[in-house]
Amino acid sequence: HGNIGRDQGARSISGSPSVNYETNILISGQGPAPNHGVNSTIFSETNDEGENRAEKSYSVKGVTGITSYGNDDPNDDVTRQLAPYQAVHFPLATGTTTLLSERTGLDWGNDEDGDGANESYTLKLSQTGLGIESITVPAGTFPQSLRMELKAVFIVSFTKGGAATVTQTNTTWLVPGVGQVKEIVEAQIEDGPVIASITEQLLGYVVNGQGSGLRIEITPSSV
16 A cells, blocks of 8 residues: 556557656555455556546455456446456466456447447457566666566457457566566557557656655655
């Protein structure tokens, strides 16, 4: 509770200018997850993906991994339909791919083929440990960072027939005692070019009273 990080981000979507932004992520205590009521750890973000909106997400850490109970973003139909789901599997072993979740018959939320009906899709979510390496971000150099890959494969079935595959790949670098120091998110259709990407790097953090690169000022100072 009270741990905080500040990230520097860049968002790029095909056909649109790139956006640079900063955002704060605070572990803001425990509370019931919306629509589920499960007591969860709350992660509060001030500027999620540089879209000028605050967001709270809800997770529960257990012996075998982390379960996500979603977020409070009313436009995130994917997470709303999927939650609760296993977001991380323990142990975080390198060289191993673990299937976290597989769902079918989900609502895509859009009418892609113009026939007046939303498409449906299946989703397969997996986790792969890629190895231990050194990484440098604005907050510092971390020689023992675990590089992980989280891959979501969406197979969208058109109501007029046929299907398309959309793949989102999240590559993250995790550091013991600090958390995530860098993330790269890339989305592509079939085997085509990347159509959307987000990169976030840690500017500074405070975890259990210790940190780097981040100044926190409390007002009034008497507090």
